[in-house]
Amino acid sequence: MKRSMLTLFALLTVLGLVLTACGPAAVVDPTEPPMATDAPMATEAPMATDAPMVQVPVTVTIGFTSSLTGSQEVSSKRQVNGFTLWMNQVNDAGGILLGDGSVVTFASQTYDDESNKERVQQLYTTLITEDNADFLISPYSSGLTAAAAIIAEQNGKVMVTTGAANDDTYKQGYTHVYQLYTPGSFYLKSTIDMIKSFNPGAKIAVVHEADSFTQSVIDGLIPYAESQGFEVVLEESYASDTVDFGPLINKIVDSGANVLMGGGHYPDGSTFARQISERNVSLEFISLLVAPADSKFSELGDAALGVGTSSQWELSATHNELEASNRGIEWYGPTGADFASAYETMTGDKPTYHVAGGYTAGLLLQKAIEMADSIDPEAVNAALESMNIMTFFGGTQFDTSAEAHGLQINHDMVVAQWQKNAAGELTRVVIWPAEVATSAPLYPIR
Numbered sequence: 001m002k003r004s005m006l007t008l009f010a011l012l013t014v015l016g017l018v019l020t021a022c023g024p025a026a027v028v029d030p031t032e033p034p035m036a037t038d039a040p041m042a043t044e045a046p047m048a049t050d051a052p053m054v055q056v057p058v059t060v061t062i063g064f065t066s067s068l069t070g071s072q073e074v075s076s077k078r079q080v081n082g083f084t085l086w087m088n089q090v091n092d093a094g095g096i097l098l099g100d101g102s103v104v105t106f107a108s109q110t111y112d113d114e115s116n117k118e119r120v121q122q123l124y125t126t127l128i129t130e131d132n133a134d135f136l137i138s139p140y141s142s143g144l145t146a147a148a149a150i151i152a153e154q155n156g157k158v159m160v161t162t163g164a165a166n167d168d169t170y171k172q173g174y175t176h177v178y179q180l181y182t183p184g185s186f187y188l189k190s191t192i193d194m195i196k197s198f199n200p201g202a203k204i205a206v207v208h209e210a211d212s213f214t215q216s217v218i219d220g221l222i223p224y225a226e227s228q229g230f231e232v233v234l235e236e237s238y239a240s241d242t243v244d245f246g247p248l249i250n251k252i253v254d255s256g257a258n259v260l261m262g263g264g265h266y267p268d269g270s271t272f273a274r275q276i277s278e279r280n281v282s283l284e285f286i287s288l289l290v291a292p293a294d295s296k297f298s299e300l301g302d303a304a305l306g307v308g309t310s311s312q313w314e315l316s317a318t319h320n321e322l323e324a325s326n327r328g329i330e331w332y333g334p335t336g337a338d339f340a341s342a343y344e345t346m347t348g349d350k351p352t353y354h355v356a357g358g359y360t361a362g363l364l365l366q367k368a369i370e371m372a373d374s375i376d377p378e379a380v381n382a383a384l385e386s387m388n389i390m391t392f393f394g395g396t397q398f399d400t401s402a403e404a405h406g407l408q409i410n411h412d413m414v415v416a417q418w419q420k421n422a423a424g425e426l427t428r429v430v431i432w433p434a435e436v437a438t439s440a441p442l443y444p445i446r
Helices: 002-022 073-092 117-129 142-154 167-171 189-198 212-227 246-255 266-278 295-304 321-327 336-347 353-372 377-386
Strands: 056-066 102-112 135-137 159-161 177-179 203-209 231-238 259-263 285-289 307-311 388-391 394-397 414-420 426-432
Touching (some): 056 073, 056 117, 056 353, 073 266, 073 336, 073 353, 117 135, 135 353, 142 159, 142 167, 142 212, 167 177, 167 212, 189 285, 189 426, 203 246, 212 231, 212 259, 266 285, 295 414, 336 353, 353 388
Parallel strands (some): 056 102, 056 135, 135 159, 203 231, 203 259
Antiparallel strands (some): 414 426
16 A cells, blocks of 8 residues: 555656646746856857958959950950940949958959960960969950960969850860850851842852961851852962952952852951952852951941941840840840940940950859859859850850860851941941841842
8 A cells, every 4th residue: 555655656746747847937036046047058149140241342353465456456455445344334333242241343454465376375374473363354366365265274264255256265175264255167157047048049259367266167157058058169268467359359250159258357358348349349248257347347438338247246136134034044234225325435436246245254254253152263163164144245155065165155146237228328237137137138239
């Protein structure tokens, strides 16, 4: 009996303890001092992140060379003007705020490369080893860019290339070089498509500057033209400093060609067009690289009329947020109209695609830094690898294969042509593809 009473008492004691633990908290006598365990624990102190973030200014230096002199002067200066507009806008807006409190603004370091490859390599070495440039932008032209890319890759520096369409630069096993422009091998595909819609039996003469960029274009043009059933009746190259195109024009006439495609850069292309006009060569269509995309080309007067070009970008057919949405990719940056307005305010000129390319090169670095939330070079490099966006300049995505790392794979060309408006003034209009054309092609031109 005693044992049973003891067992019952023990059970009641345990039950009381359980009920106490599960029941409401005991009332504390306010006259009693608080127990030591009632003091706030160390982990309950306000977290450091609750304090206002300290913003730390950081200046990022972007290095590049430009051609203040030499054969690439005109286009290079325009490219730099576009980049400068981007940099000024970002800095004037207060820079880029990163998650760690860094406020990134930009400075540039640049030199005149004199349109010389050897000088480019010397100067990009200086930019990296002496000026401590954080990131690089390419010079203008594929040849100069190829020289700069070697130095950038050797030093592990991220370089966004603009004004450079040659495919070969991105097939050297580089991992830090990224192409903004449509590759040269696809430059004239849309022009061939357009000509086929008017005259699938056209005979084509290909006369071009002997340089790396132009050769990459021709290497893509001729096989594609032949695959579309066209006969290429002449292929000739000429030196970059050619000023007398008479012998080549004679060959064009003798070949029986009714379409001319080729050219190279501004000095040779503008001279070539003027001399074709002076000889009154009968051609249905002329497509020249680079030169007709520049607003200065109108200074040729009637020699410019009807001359077409493949363009990386045209304001009248600028890309927009709706297009990005329809393609299912992210839109980034200002509209083409806002960009053009800002540029015209800064310079008094309307922007060419060279200007737009310079601006967008900076824009891509800005986006990559924001994606990485860091200015660490490898983090920015990884962000560029994963980038798939659309700006007013067009789509941007890079090949990440070992065979063609950094090659642009998501930017399309348009075909533009010099025509006269209702007032008789020469103006450059978009004529192809049809969905973005602002005017019907002038075809034949003579």
